[in-house]
Amino acid sequence: MRIADILRFSVNTVRGNRARTVLMLFAMAIGVAAVVVLTALGEGARRYVTSEFSALGSHLLIVLPGRSETAGVGPSMFVAQTPRDLTIDDALALRRIAYVQRIAPLNVGSAAVSYLQRSREVPVIGTTSEWLEIRKWVMDQGQFLPPEDPTTALAVCVLGGKVRNELFGAQPALGEWVRIGDRRFRVVGVLGGQGRSIGMDVDDMVMIPVASAQALLNSSSLFRIFVETRSREELSLAQESIVKTLAARHQGEQDVTVIAQDAVLATFDKIFNALTYTVAGIASISLAVAGILIMNVMLVAVSQRTAEIGLLKALGAPQQQILRLFLSEAMLLSIFGATFGLALGALGVWGIGLVYPALPVQPPLWAVTAAVGVAVGAGLLFGVLPARRAARMDAVQALSRR
Amino acid sequence: MIELSHIERIFHVGDQQVHALRAVDLSIARGEYTSIMGPSGSGKSTLLNIVGLLDRPDSGTYQLDGADVTSLSEEQHAHTRRDKIGFVFQSFHLVSRLTAAENVELPMMLAGIEPAARKPRVQQALQAMGLENRAHHKPEQLSGGQRQRVAIARATIMQPAVLLADEPTGNLDRASGLDVIAVLESLVEKGMAVVVVTHDPFIGERARRQIRMEDGRVVSDRTTTPPLREPLFGN
Numbered sequence: 117m118r119i120a121d122i123l124r125f126s127v128n129t130v131r132g133n134r135a136r137t138v139l140m141l142f143a144m145a146i147g148v149a150a151v152v153v154l155t156a157l158g159e160g161a162r163r164y165v166t167s168e169f170s171a172l173g174s175h176l177l178i179v180l181p182g183r184s185e186t187a188g189v190g191p192s193m194f195v196a197q198t199p200r201d202l203t204i205d206d207a208l209a210l211r212r213i214a215y216v217q218r219i220a221p222l223n224v225g226s227a228a229v230s231y232l233q234r235s236r237e238v239p240v241i242g243t244t245s246e247w248l249e250i251r252k253w254v255m256d257q258g259q260f261l262p263p264e265d266p267t268t269a270l271a272v273c274v275l276g277g278k279v280r281n282e283l284f285g286a287q288p289a290l291g292e293w294v295r296i297g298d299r300r301f302r303v304v305g306v307l308g309g310q311g312r313s314i315g316m317d318v319d320d321m322v323m324i325p326v327a328s329a330q331a332l333l334n335s336s337s338l339f340r341i342f343v344e345t346r347s348r349e350e351l352s353l354a355q356e357s358i359v360k361t362l363a364a365r366h367q368g369e370q371d372v373t374v375i376a377q378d379a380v381l382a383t384f385d386k387i388f389n390a391l392t393y394t395v396a397g398i399a400s401i402s403l404a405v406a407g408i409l410i411m412n413v414m415l416v417a418v419s420q421r422t423a424e425i426g427l428l429k430a431l432g433a434p435q436q437q438i439l440r441l442f443l444s445e446a447m448l449l450s451i452f453g454a455t456f457g458l459a460l461g462a463l464g465v466w467g468i469g470l471v472y473p474a475l476p477v478q479p480p481l482w483a484v485t486a487a488v489g490v491a492v493g494a495g496l497l498f499g500v501l502p503a504r505r506a507a508r509m510d511a512v513q514a515l516s517r518r
Numbered sequence: 519m520i521e522l523s524h525i526e527r528i529f530h531v532g533d534q535q536v537h538a539l540r541a542v543d544l545s546i547a548r549g550e551y552t553s554i555m556g557p558s559g560s561g562k563s564t565l566l567n568i569v570g571l572l573d574r575p576d577s578g579t580y581q582l583d584g585a586d587v588t589s590l591s592e593e594q595h596a597h598t599r600r601d602k603i604g605f606v607f608q609s610f611h612l613v614s615r616l617t618a619a620e621n622v623e624l625p626m627m628l629a630g631i632e633p634a635a636r637k638p639r640v641q642q643a644l645q646a647m648g649l650e651n652r653a654h655h656k657p658e659q660l661s662g663g664q665r666q667r668v669a670i671a672r673a674t675i676m677q678p679a680v681l682l683a684d685e686p687t688g689n690l691d692r693a694s695g696l697d698v699i700a701v702l703e704s705l706v707e708k709g710m711a712v713v714v715v716t717h718d719p720f721i722g723e724r725a726r727r728q729i730r731m732e733d734g735r736v737v738s739d740r741t742t743t744p745p746l747r748e749p750l751f752g753n
Binding site for chain 2: 117125128129423512
């Protein structure tokens with residue numbers, strides 16, 4: 117029998133039984149669509165987080181005081197015991213390393229910021245002018261901190277958008293003097309709204325020169341040093357140099373931890389990939405269910421079409437041919453179902469994209485391929501049993517039915 | 519052409535054995551017009567199924583065109599059926615979702631014949647049955663007699679040596695039944711062997727050779743000298 121004829125015959129059968137066909141297509145389609153949509157969500161979440169971290173810059177190292185065996189974001193990072201402070205001089209020493217392009221020492225505290233009668237308790241970040249380029253933030257008004265010697269405690273500050281609004285309302289803020297803690301600072305700039313950036317609400321903070329922050333917070337220790345290398349390739353070289361340089365400065369003791377932004381990213385990547393695989397696995401259960409449904413429907417079809425099978429045998433169709441006819445029917449249904457499911461999934465993904473524009477939802481290629489593969493495979497696998505039952509039917513008994 | 523010797527067929531119904539055929543010897547020559555009559559359960563349908571290779575005898579040998587087909591494989595049986603044997607059934611067995619033309623085309627499709635070669639043959643076969651303007655009708659749009667004629671067109675499209683008809687008029691009224699018999703007799707005239715299993719003595723006695731079965735045995739086998747009857751409708 118010709119392949120074209122087998123296909124034509126199967127299409128004819130499938131079309132001849134609308135309700136059954138539509139049901140089966142739906143079952144298959146929902147399975148495939150579930151895989152597509154759920155993996156797209158998982159992948160979207162992964163990409164979202166990745167892009168958030170990439171915004172940090174892909175060749176960034178973070179130096180933190182204290183020795184930590186594990187690199188990652190956790191409470192231990194913040195409570196690590198510091199035998200020796202990380203100082204501004206340490207930061208300046210790092211700048212002399214060949215691979216380093218920019219550095220930004222960071223000091224974090226909290227203080228009351230007031231203007232006239234209005235006062236707010238906000239996070240205060242002490243850093244240097246290079247911070248802006250390292251984090252790729254944008255200014256809304258004025259300038260960022262001036263590129264002065266980091267050891268100079270200038271009395272200037274940059275406000276987050278929300279802080280500016282709360283203190284100044286509709287009045288201009290640039291050039292005004294605000295009180296932070298017990299010191300006066302002149303407002304030189306207002307940050308643009310970059311939203312949240314890795315746990316920091318950019319809108320709700322005040323930035324001052326790092327030396328001023330040390331004086332204000334009464335601490336000579338730095339919280340972090342952000343180091344941007346010249347290129348991604350030099351990341352590990354730079355990491356080594358940093359550890360060496362600081363050890364040399366700290367009487368040979370390695371008392372700092374240097375984490376690559378990559379390491380954090382890789383961890384998140386792993387977590388979200390695991391998540392995506394999990395949802396794909398759960399969704400593929402529905403594919404298996406659809407496969408069983410195909411088997412069920414095909415079994416019913418075989419018993420409904422007993423007389424036809426008998427006839428085909430009488431007309432000279434060997435078992436193999438009947439097997440092929442029924443298998444191709446099951447395959448056709450699952451292929452159509454998978455196609456329909458892909459369309460449905462694409463629609464779902466598009467819908468999610470509309471609702472959550474920030475989430476870069478897109479099903480990964482492996483998931484789409486696997487979903488279609490499993491759908492067609494299930495059609496084949498679960499089609500074999502009914503097809504074999506049809507092929508092995510006794511011709512005389514089959515013909516005597518009806 | 520067909521040589522059956524000592525054919526036995528036993529069915530097991532529950533723990534009982536039913537001897538459907540007992541040592542049947544039968545030979546049918548090329549182009550012979552044969553009827554098999556007998557009461558229900560006399561084994562006539564079983565005999566027809568064995569002749570048509572739909573069923574295998576428990577013992578005995580069957581030679582078709584000089585070759586022993588008793589021991590052939592399932593696939594070889596299927597191919598023999600396809601090429602040498604045509605079937606006509608009481609309940610027509612047309613595929614309801616296919617048109618008359620597609621039903622007639624089915625054996626050629628199964629045989630893998632080129633689509634281009636199939637169309638003219640289908641057309642010709644339908645024309646011979648007087649159904650040329652029913653080609654694209656579905657079975658449910660056809661009368662019983664028309665359906666059986668489509669079935670005959672399908673059974674003869676591969677130009678088999680023998681046509682086996684099991685109660686071909688059983689589901690038809692008198693007029694359409696005679697119609698179908700006329701068609702079968704015209705095939706005999708063209709040299710095809712036709713075996714008709716029937717309850718109806720009027721139809722059975724039209725055949726030149728009449729076999730009577732009872733209780734799994736051939737009890738009478740007589741050949742009359744032609745012409746026994748006037749041809750129906752003078753054809």
